[in-house]
Amino acid sequence: MARLEFARPVFTSHGEFTSRGSVILALEDLEGRCGYGEAAPWPGFGTESEAQALAALEDVAELLAGADVEPGECPVVAASRLGNAPAARAALEGALWDLAARRAGRSLAAHLVESCVAPLARRDGVADRAALGEVPVSALLIERSPDALRREAASVRAAGYRAAKMKLGGGSLDEDCARARAAREGLGEGFRLRGDANGAWTESDARQALQSLAEFGFEYLEQPVAPGDEMALARLRRLGLVRIAADESVATGRDARRLVESGAVDVLVLKPAMLGGPARALEIANLARRSGCDVVFSHAFESAVGARHALHCAAAWADPVACHGLCTAGLFVNDIAEPVACRKGVAVVASSPGLGITL
Ligand SMILES: [Mg+2]
Incomplete structure (x- = not known):
């Protein structure tokens, strides 16, 4: 969990923000490659809260530790647990896609085009x-x-x-x-x-x-x-x-x-x-x-x-x-x-x- 400080306050219809919370997920494969995803809920978009995103990802991390996961594919069991947590799901999917692209040796953009x-x-x-x-x-x-x-x-x-x-x-x-x-x-x-x-x-x-x-x-x-x-x-x-x-x-x-x-x-x-x-x-x-x-x-x-x-x-x-x-x-x-x-x-x-x- 990181707290990012805005260089200038951000004003929205939900108020003034001087910082924002963010949960970074790193998935490492057996060869030591790492894929990164982020859960960053923002008011007004109807996602889960920061605390809920963190709890959901801790839950899923436990589930996936040591599991045989195909990079790029979100395991059904994890996806079902993140059904009401789109920000956390973005972190998991993002990390899996990043890892898949790194394993394929190409940019995430090139990998997404192909897949x-x-x-x-x-x-x-x-x-x-x-x-x-x-x-x-x-x-x-x-x-x-x-x-x-x-x-x-x-x-x-x-x-x-x-x-x-x-x-x-x-x-x-x-x-x-x-x-x-x-x-x-x-x-x-x-x-x-x-x-x-x-x-x-x-x-x-x-x-x-x-x-x-x-x-x-x-x-x-x-x-x-x-x-x-x-x-x-x-x-x-x-x-x-x-x-x-x-x-x-x-x-x-x-x-x-x-x-x-x-x-x-x-x-x-x-x-x-x-x-x-x-x-x-x-x-x-x-x-x-x-x-x-x-x-x-x-x-x-x-x-x-x-x-x-x-x-x-x-x-x-x-x-x-x-x-x-x-x-x-x-x-x-x-x-x-x-x-x-x-x-x-x-x-x-x-x-x-x-x-x-x-x-
Ligand atoms: Mg807009």
Whole structure:
């Protein structure tokens, strides 16, 4: 169990956070290779608590000690014990996949392509794609005042990014419009600007916001209303003003299925750490593709271990145009390994075996 200190406090609708808890799972095989996974519950995603994740993993570790386990495959008995603990399950699945990739002598991304992505694509008659060595990422605009935001946006563009995201819904709609205008001015026409309201609006507020914000050319707007009402998302999408993305609404595979099957959203934001691990996240991504829904991978403030799992998922998904939310460099003052760094709008995926880090 680690406690990671944020370099700057993180504000969400659940309050202000100066640190976060994280449980790291290391699975070692007989040859001394180690695979790593992380359970990092985060408020608002409906997972188990940190203490529950730790207890669940201690329980499973006892069960697996000395057992004959096929790397990459989650033993049924362990999976059944983690049914109500998706964060712990992400740690176990992640560690098993990391170990499998290390044993195969290839990067986790390459291993996931071979084991998860390519079989699903072939079944759907989609051409195989190799894992990406560089994953396009979006920058996060954090400045509050329009003037500072305009300067920040211009520097993001100059730094080589092709997409940027700004938070919305923290103040009045007039403030949001002034900030969106400034961001657009700094980024220039055609640059992919995304908004994220983190569920701050009621449906009628959201409708008004979409009408006012449409002129700024958002690529999509994430989670305009709180999770739990996919019909509201569907109605907002049908306005045809701005494309709609779901993030907090995608807490489980079942949620994702409901969202894509009901046509409620244009984009799914997938966090492997919340969805039970890389294989499950990629399965959901495939489901989204079949319904014509775009996919963006992101972390939920995990350490270098969880963030790298999300990075390798995005690399394995290998959508050449999607920009993902993956950077964690500078997020913590005491990360447990090298965080995911982004330069010139991309995150480089190490070609060394597994996650490409050692603890
Ligand atoms: Mg979001």
